[in-house]
Amino acid sequence: MPSSAESSLASNQPQNRFQTPLQIGSVSVNSRVLLAPMAGVTDVVFRDLVRRKAPESLICTEMISSNGIIYSKRRDARILDKGESDHPIAYQLAANKIEILLEAAQQIIEDKNPDVIDLNMGCPVKKITGNFEGCALMKEPEHAYHLISTLVKNIDRPVTVKFRLGWDNNSKNYKEFGQMAEAAGASMVTLHGRTRAQGYAPGVDWDAFGELKQSVSIPVIANGDITSLDDAKTIMTTYGVDGVMIGRGVMGRPWLIGDIDRMLKASQDLNESMDSSIHERSLREKLDICLEHAEMHCEYRGEAIGIRDMRKHLTWYVKGFRGANRYRNDLTAVNTLDDIRVIFERIEADVLADTD
DSSP, rough: OOOOOOOOOOOOSSSGGGOEEETTTTTSSOSSSSOOOOOTTTSHHHHHHHHHHTTTTTEEEEEHHHHHHHHHTTTTOOOOOOOOOOEEEEEEEEEEOOHHHHHHHHHHHHHOOEEEEEEEOOOOOOOTTTTTGGGGGOOHHHHHHHHHHHHHHHHHSSSEEEEESSSSSSBHHHHHHHHHHHHHOOOOOOOESOOOOTTTSSSOHHHHHHHHHHHOOSSSESSOOOOOOHHHHHHHHHOSSSSEEEOOOGGTTTTTTHHHHHHHHHOTTSSSSGGGGGGOHHHHHHHHHHHHHHHHHHHHHHHHHHHHHHHHHHOOOOOOOOGGGGGGHTTTTTTTTHHHHHHHHIIIIIIIIIHH
16 A cells, blocks of 8 residues: 555646656657567567557667677667667666776667667676676666766766666665666666566565655656556556556557557546556457567568567467467467468467357
8 A cells, every 4th residue: 555655745746647748858758658678579570569559658679788789899780770760769778887888878879869778777687687787786886876977978868777676675775776876867767666586576566666756856667567557557646656667568468558558648537447448459359460460570580580589479469368378389389470370260260269
């Protein structure tokens, strides 16, 4: 339950702020629903699908290793790709070395013209934290300060920071870390409501969103287990945060960001449940979107690599429908677009015949 202070904070927020732009430094974004960076998910093809329904949302790239793009000297790396209409966009960088971070950011600005540069200080994955990047920087706030402040002073784009509650339950320092980021010049912070030790296990601390919001004056974005319109509305109205960032909730649902953004902007009574007002895609609609996703990805990457990349997406699209589990093994073993089409025809015959 929210504290009285949190409730007071939320009550002071204008009810129409869903229709007002999110101000990130000099950048004005006409949406308060953002797409989180996700490795192997938020590539240029997936972002294009999201963008169709969410043209005004700030969308993040996958996390990009500053070391990787500088040491490889690959300015044409696919992870850097973006479409012509891929705005507003934040390029998220992971780094530990100030000079490498600055060079990577300047290169991306020159080549890709992003709206925002986001710093990853929350990734819990061992290969990232083992390199003293991601959430490991929450154990080195002074160094994190220098990374942020150096970037702010040397680039002409807003710098934002994404982090977690802390390294573990015994070292939660998200309020102090947010204050440090603001002091260093960050234009916005995003809090994932778990510790590094939790990974992605159940137990997101939504109360922390309100506590961080009370601790800083820059925009605060909430992230973690936000999977529905009601989740987004509850977090924004209860804890007074400036927006929500949705990650795994969009897996198999690239339309979700746009649906939530549209309904929040159109909302009149914020005290009523709103999830029923969102159009739930039928299985046939999901299969059509999924097949288009697969075709687009194969055109982008070639069929062999494209199908391999798509296997995880296929299971996400059919998740939740009766009988879908029996197709999981087949979907994760496909090798061609025709394999997908054949399985989808079987699903339609087996499942839709019972529901139409």
